[in-house]
Amino acid sequence: MNKPQPLLAIRGLTKQFGAVEVLKGVDLDLDQGDVVSIIGSSGSGKTTLLRCVNLLEEYQGGDIVLDGETIGYRSVNGRRHRLGDRALSRQRAMTGMVFQSFNLFPHLSAAGNVMLGLRKVLKLPKAEARAIAETWLARVGLAARADHYPSQLSGGQQQRVAIARALAMNPKLVLLDEVTSALDPELVQEVLNTVKGIAEDGATLLIVTHEMRFARDVSSRVVFMEQGRIHEEGPAAEIFGNPKSARLAEFLRNTRH
Amino acid sequence: MEYSLHFGAVWASFDRLLSGLAIGLALAVVAVAIGTVLGLLAAFAAVSPYRPLRSLAGLYVALIRNLPLLVLVLLAYFALPQIGIALDKYQSFAGALALYSGAYLTEVFRAGLLSVPKGVIEAARSIGLTRLQTNVSVVAPIMLRNALPSLGNTFIGMFKDSSIAAAIAVPELTFEARKINVDTFRVIETWTVASGLYIAACVVIAALLRGLERRFPKF
Ligand SMILES: Nc1ncnc2c1ncn2[C@@H]1O[C@H](COP(=O)(O)OP(=O)(O)OP(=O)(O)O)[C@@H](O)[C@H]1O
Ligand SMILES: [Mg+2]
DSSP states (O other), X not given: OOOOOOSEEEEEEEEEETXXXXXXXXXXXXXXXXXXXXXXXXXXXXXXXXXXXXXXXXXXXXXXXXXXXXXXXXXXXXXXXXXXXXXXXXXXXXEEEEOTTOOOOTTSOHHHHHHHHHHHTSOOOHHHHHHHHHHHHHHTTOXXXXXXXXXXXXXXXXXXXXXXXXXXXXXXXXXXXXXXXXXXXXXXXXXXXXXXXXXXXXXXXXXXXXXXXXXXXXXSEEEEEETTEEEXXXXXXXXXXXXXXXXXXXXXXXXXX | OOOOXXXXXXXXXHHHXXXXXXXXXXXXXXXXXXXXXXXXXXXXHHTSSOHHHHHHHHHHHHHHHTSOHHXXXXXXXXXXXXXXXXXXXXXXXXXXHHHXXXXXXXXXXXXXXXXXXXXXXXXXXXXXXXXXXXXXXXXXXXXXXXXXXXXXXXXXXHHHHGGGGGGGTOOSHHHHHHHHXXXXXXXXXXXXXXXXXXXXXXXXXXXXXXXXXXXXXXX
């Protein structure tokens, strides 16, 4: 039986910061509608992996194929060339990214944050962009906050605006990097519920998280990264219930309490 | 020594002082407007990844900031015509002050650019804005808001420096005051009134700028 081509295919990805090899050959496939969580200890390369997929980092080896298109680089006579700003920007628009530190545009209202990409990248007319922004803000429970500025919103609300901003662009894939790590404990759940909601709506998500219960809850698959490699991967129940490698078992023991 | 104050002669020419004040303000507005554009371009050049652009910005700032404004003004007014660029006194002064304020604003904006959080820039890039779109729609507005107080101070400084235009007979406030002084011999009165006008104008400008700062949301 022929498996349809994956939505995202990461092949042999290697990345160095100077002399330090941070990703040492990562292979990962995501199909349409997959929700994959990446867990792993600090410094194992989780953030770097997401940033490579969003083309915020250059990488030295391997390919990232998104919906059949190799992104970030083109090969000419066997030599890799980083694409130009325009091409990179177009490809970045195909993936959404939600950051640990929200990174909202401080000079724009919640609606303005969501509208900017719709206006400048998708070139939608203002009224249409506003309507889409309102729909998405309502979807993340912030209909009444559309005209608030980020400084007038709680951390949880800011992060939900950031989620709306990423999803309003209708990306093929959404990357979420520890989206609750910067939040006060009482605000974590509202954001996790929002992510869960968009997962149930069928979005394809690649999630880096330290919230193990959440990962277990939403993920179709869980990936354990260790020292720049994927050390173990499988269904959430397997990874958490029946870890095969000693390293993963140890990691889970250390993070449970 | 006796000196009795008689403001009458100065009040008689008060309208000339006022028109001088207006000319000084107009020169400062034009110069800072052009200087803002120059400063923005040079500041973006100064932080750009391209070395030639960085060098060019550095050269501009180094050259202009190490020249006294008066020398720059005399260069523009007397030296430029020698190489075939003839500007009238208003144009040459506004041009010199624009170059001058631009060099100071380059430093103001460069500091402002460095104050824009890297994560916010990456957020703009991640939704697909090009580098130019990011600079125009995200970096510049944040930086300008952060730079607003310094921009205001620079404007006030440039307005006061418009008095240097007296050296090339631009009829601004200092020039008019000097003429009234010569015509009336009311030394204390003339310069007191002129000083009062400078101070009043600066206080009003500062209040307006604070109002402007309050109108923009704080980050
Ligand atoms: N800009 C950078 N320059 C140099 N080294 C970097 C840079 N960014 C990350 N690294 C290094 O790369 C390695 C992987 O970092 P990364 O942020 O991807 O880890 P992580 O798995 O996300 O960790 P955490 O759970 O703490 O967020 C670390 O050793 C880190 O020090
Ligand atoms: Mg990380």
